[in-house]
Amino acid sequence: xxxxxxxxxxxxxxxxxxxxxxxxxxxxxxxxxxxxxxxxxxxxxxxxxxxxxxxxxxxxxxxxxxxxxxxxxxxxxxxxxxxxxxxxxxxxxxxxxxxxxxxxxxxxxxxxxxxxxxxxxxxxxxxxxxxxxxxxxxxxxxxxxxxxxxxxxxxxxxxxxxxxxxxxxxxxxxxxxxxxxxxxxxxxxxxxxxxxxxxxxxxxxxxxxxxxxxxxxxxxxxxxxxxxxxxxxxxxxxxxxxxxxxxxxxxxxxxxxxxxxxxxxxxxxxxxxxxxx
Amino acid sequence: xxxxxxxxxxxxxxxxxxxxxxxxxxxxxxxxxxxxxxxxxxxxxxxxxxxxxxxxxxxxxxxxxxxxxxxxxxxxxxxxxxxxxxxxxxxxxxxxxxxxxxxxxxxxxxxxxxxxxxxxxxxxxxxxxxxxxxxxxxxxxxxxxxxxxxxxxxxxxxxxxxxxxxxxxxxxxxxxxxxxxxxxxxxxxxxxxxxxxxxxxxxxxxxxxxxxxxxxxxxxxxxxxxxxxxxxxxxxxxxxxxxxxxxxxxxxxxxxxxxxxxxxxxxxxxxxxxxxxxxxxxxxxxxxxxxxxxxxxxxxxxxxxxxxxxxxxxxxxxxxxxxxxxxxxxxxxxxxxxxxxxxxxxxxxxxxxxxxxxxxxxxxxxxxxxxxxxxxxxxxxxxxxxxxxxxxxxxxxxxxxxxxxxxxxxxxxxxxxxxxxxxxxxxx
Numbered sequence: 001x002x003x004x005x006x007x008x009x010x011x012x013x014x015x016x017x018x019x020x021x022x023x024x025x026x027x028x029x030x031x032x033x034x035x036x037x038x039x040x041x042x043x044x045x046x047x048x049x050x051x052x053x054x055x056x057x058x059x060x061x062x063x064x065x066x067x068x069x070x071x072x073x074x075x076x077x078x079x080x081x082x083x084x085x086x087x088x089x090x091x092x093x094x095x096x097x098x099x100x101x102x103x104x105x106x107x108x109x110x111x112x113x114x115x116x117x118x119x120x121x122x123x124x125x126x127x128x129x130x131x132x133x134x135x136x137x138x139x140x141x142x143x144x145x146x147x148x149x150x151x152x153x154x155x156x157x158x159x160x161x162x163x164x165x166x167x168x169x170x171x172x173x174x175x176x177x178x179x180x181x182x183x184x185x186x187x188x189x190x191x192x193x194x195x196x197x198x199x200x201x202x203x204x205x206x207x208x209x210x211x212x213x214x215x216x217x218x219x220x221x222x223x224x225x226x227x228x229x230x231x232x233x234x235x236x237x238x239x240x241x242x243x244x245x246x247x248x249x250x251x252x253x254x255x256x257x258x259x260x261x262x263x264x265x266x267x268x269x270x271x272x273x274x275x276x277x
Numbered sequence: 278x279x280x281x282x283x284x285x286x287x288x289x290x291x292x293x294x295x296x297x298x299x300x301x302x303x304x305x306x307x308x309x310x311x312x313x314x315x316x317x318x319x320x321x322x323x324x325x326x327x328x329x330x331x332x333x334x335x336x337x338x339x340x341x342x343x344x345x346x347x348x349x350x351x352x353x354x355x356x357x358x359x360x361x362x363x364x365x366x367x368x369x370x371x372x373x374x375x376x377x378x379x380x381x382x383x384x385x386x387x388x389x390x391x392x393x394x395x396x397x398x399x400x401x402x403x404x405x406x407x408x409x410x411x412x413x414x415x416x417x418x419x420x421x422x423x424x425x426x427x428x429x430x431x432x433x434x435x436x437x438x439x440x441x442x443x444x445x446x447x448x449x450x451x452x453x454x455x456x457x458x459x460x461x462x463x464x465x466x467x468x469x470x471x472x473x474x475x476x477x478x479x480x481x482x483x484x485x486x487x488x489x490x491x492x493x494x495x496x497x498x499x500x501x502x503x504x505x506x507x508x509x510x511x512x513x514x515x516x517x518x519x520x521x522x523x524x525x526x527x528x529x530x531x532x533x534x535x536x537x538x539x540x541x542x543x544x545x546x547x548x549x550x551x552x553x554x555x556x557x558x559x560x561x562x563x564x565x566x567x568x569x570x571x572x573x574x575x576x577x578x579x580x581x582x583x584x585x586x587x588x589x590x591x592x593x594x595x596x597x598x599x600x601x602x603x604x605x606x607x608x609x610x611x612x613x614x615x616x617x618x619x620x621x622x623x624x625x626x627x628x629x630x631x632x633x634x635x636x637x638x639x640x641x642x643x644x645x646x647x648x649x650x651x652x653x654x655x656x657x658x659x660x661x662x663x664x665x666x667x668x669x670x671x672x673x674x675x676x677x678x679x680x681x682x683x684x685x686x687x688x689x690x691x692x693x694x695x696x697x698x699x700x701x702x703x704x705x
Contacts, residue, residue: 011382033413115396117373
């Protein structure tokens with residue numbers, strides 16, 4: 001029973017850093033367990049269960065197709081309008097769900113935070129993982145739409161994982177910021193739903209970002225979700241979709257900044273979570 | 278093999294207490310921070326000489342101050358002290374939940390702490406699912422949990438209910454399962470906070486047995502916080518007593534618990550005790566008085582009536598303040614309790630921010646001796662103020678029946694006014 005003796009642990013003010021990343025690795029299974037718990041619990045005592053993950057994006061897609069495609073007659077970049085909408089709906093829903101889940105995650109797990117030690121970074125991250133599972137499930141709708149319209153994607157679909165990664169980074173970066181701010185300032189409980197609602201309209205979800213006049217494109221790309229959504233469309237729709245590279249690079253740059261600063265701020269605030277929450 | 282596994286040097290922990298305005302407490306809002314920031318900038322700008330003026334709304338509170346001790350491998354050490362002495366803060370720092378303000382701790386070995394029973398249990402999940410979840414939260418790997426699964430289930434005695442959501446468990450089963458997971462963690466150092474006060478006596482015994490097994494056979498170190506001196510005495514060899522954030526005594530379990538029990542009584546010889554407002558509590562007991570036969574006094578003659586007057590205060594007007602108390606013997610055995618949560622009272626008509634409540638116990642048939650009293654105050658849903666050994670009083674021998682004879686003090690805790698009454702004579 002002589003497992004290797006753990007090294008001496010030193011606890012001092014401002015000195016939790018050293019072990020942190022090692023602990024994160026040691027607790028890696030907790031990412032999975034917390035996400036697993038949330039998924040199991042979410043659909044307990046519901047009648048149609050996991051189908052909720054399909055119904056919501058599907059209905060939103062229909063509304064957007066009717067409003068922007070049929071009524072407003074916006075261009076569709078050569079693909080069927082529902083597919084255009086859904087290619088954006090996927091990353092947007094993922095981002096929006098992650099944001100609301102992870103910003104609330106620390107508060108809703110406050111009993112854990114104040115009674116057990118583990119790297120706190122796991123909590124908001126596994127909230128993003130939960131939304132990622134929903135994302136994969138609603139991906140089925142996209143496959144269904146493609147089959148329905150006989151739409152064959154080009155080779156570009158192979159680059160999709162890269163854009164998924166960017167979406168993940170954007171969701172996590174913003175989620176970390178909001179989660180740690182929410183611990184201190186409960187105002188963010190009200191701000192987050194507002195960001196999500198507002199973001200749906202200022203991100204190119206219901207329409208193609210080519211609708212935006214050329215001179216405003218770069219400014220528009222300050223919204224990091226613009227780059228993510230354009231990337232998804234570029235990869236999924238193939239041929240007709242064009243990527244506006246300066247804007248895309250700006251968006252990716254901002255996503256990176258968001259993630260790095262999010263981790264930094266979270267780590268900085270983390271040590272006071274148990275006292276403040 | 279007696280290396281030092283935990284070395285604590287000059288450990289201190291400071292909290293900043295905000296004295297909030299009425300009606301608002303607990304959460305900082307963004308507006309507070311923004312206006313606070315603007316105010317301090319303006320103050321600096323207008324009056325640069327007056328820096329570092331103490332802010333009246335923020336007060337420092339040292340939950341722990343210069344605490345030092347060391348614990349050797351395989352030791353079982355109790356940590357005792359009154360509420361607010363800093364026990365929980367110490368455990369939280371040792372288990373890395375919160376950071377110390379100053380000082381240093383070095384720990385050799387894997388620490389598992391059980392500060393609350395069933396932390397992380399999800400009521401909707403089944404027993405089986407919760408074992409895995411809880412294990413992972415406490416730092417076990419999936420393989421490790423699977424390996425110990427049967428042992429955990431056996432220990433908790435919940436085989437039949439493994440696939441039932443824990444929300445349908447009885448509280449006893451819940452506690453057993455939670456303790457079982459933590460007890461099978463195989464840490465080098467186990468930290469346990471007062472969790473055994475829940476659960477039935479038989480299971481408590483089993484848990485204590487498990488803890489001493491763990492430490493004797495496997496040379497593990499156990500840190501155990503409890504208010505139950507008997508439990509400390511039977512489990513621990515040594516004990517540390519804290520008071521107001523400082524170490525008062527480090528010694529054998531016997532020495533320390535004796536000192537603790539005697540302190541609890543010495544501390545309060547006055548008939549009226551006032552208490553400081555607890556941190557962050559919107560409702561608190563301001564003072565309490567012992568009234569013996571109509572007079573404030575700590576000397577109760579046998580056969581006299583006993584009353585307890587309690588002055589409470591609240592930030593908001595409350596209805597139905599709920600008061601509970603327990604009277605303990607000098608050995609710490611609970612003798613009697615009363616609580617208007619269970620018992621109907623006319624306190625329901627109160628709607629006020631402060632007031633004085635009189636608890637009239639009538640004639641309490643206590644034998645001579647010294648007794649202490651713990652008080653609780655709640656608003657009927659949550660306990661807000663708990664005062665351990667808040668007051669004490671002495672019962673003095675008196676010739677109750679007026680025949681010159683009194684029972685000797687060590688027969689029992691209570692004498693009982695009994696009606697002895699002849700039912701039949703010469704019938705046998």
